[in-house]
Amino acid sequence: MAHAAALQHGDFTALATDYGRYRPGYAKPVLSAVLGLLRREASSLDAVDVGAGTGLWTHMLAGVGFRSVTAVEPNAAMRAAGQRDDGGHDIVWRDGTGEATGLADGSADLLTMASSFHWVDFDSATAEFRRVLRPGGWFVALWNPRLVERNPLLAEIEAELLRMKPDLRRVSSGRSGITETLTDRLNQHPGFDDVVTIESRHVVRQSVEHYLGAWRSVNDVRVQLGEVDFGRFLEYVRDRLADADEVEATYLSRAWAARRRD
Known part of the structure; x- marks a missing residue:
């Protein structure tokens, strides 16, 4: 009997449906602040979302009326999910990566990576983004981590992960990893x-089912625990929330923006 290949770091092929269905959107004030940086009406500007996944952030961009919105995503399953659930928005979907978007020089006024910049090579990707952006255009990297300490029950669930795997290392958290040094690295970049x-x-x-679905869409935890222990973790979560009518989670949308030097 053939066995399914083990999930790999950064591979969301098997997670695309859960990702698109259960991941929460980003805080609207962050989008408003990004638009304020552009200092022009969105209808006169072109936006690109790289590492777009299923388009959670892309759809928010499309909803404010940019002249064009392009989504660049290397995973075919994620692109397909985004195109299938486009919310009626006019979005152009393309195959490409942060290091090689396939876009023309100077073709974007805003280039974003939402919950995906930690997967690319910083130097190669920022060089590519500077090439794609027009002079004065903006690059924005953003994440949407949960503030688990705001809900003791969710903090208890997160603690169970560390009990199961004490050396667990979160890759994508917007409160650690790349974000700890991102301000300094962007300030030191000669192109921004x-x-x-x-x-x-x-x-x-x-x-509760929606909350469990969000966990099923998480790549880094699932890879490090392995499918068997990850299944046990989901059962623990289901049991712990058996008496809950709903789950209240606080998210912290965080963005780092940098303007392309002329």
Whole structure:
């Protein structure tokens, strides 16, 4: 009998449906602040979302009326999910990576990576973004981590992960990893200046099944635990929330923006 290949770091092929269905959106004030940096009407500007996944952030961009919105995503399953659930938005989907978008020189006024910049090579990707951006255009990297300490029950669930795997290392958290040094690295980059950080909290109320679906879409935890222990973790979560009508989670949308030097 053939066995399914083990999930790999950064491979969301098997997670695309859960990712698109259960991941929460980003705080709207962060989008408003990003638009303010552009200092022009969105209808006169072109936006690109790289590492777009299923388009959670891409759809938010499309909803504010940019002249064009392009989504660049290397994973075919994620692209397909994004195109299938496009919300009626006019988005152009392309195959490409952060290091090689396939886009023309000077073709974007805003280039974003939402919950994906930690997967690319910093130097290669920022060089590519500077090439794609027009002079004065903005690059924005953003994440949307949960503030688990705001809900003792969710903090207890997170603690169970560390009990199961004490050396667990989160790859994608917007509160650690690449974000700890990102301000300094962007400030030191010769191709960008005017580095700005933006953050906003928002509360999401969801069913227990929705909350479990969000966990199923997480790549780094699933890979490090392995499928058997990850299944045990989901059962623990289900049992722990057996008496809950809904789950209230606080998210912290965090963005780092940098303007392309002329």
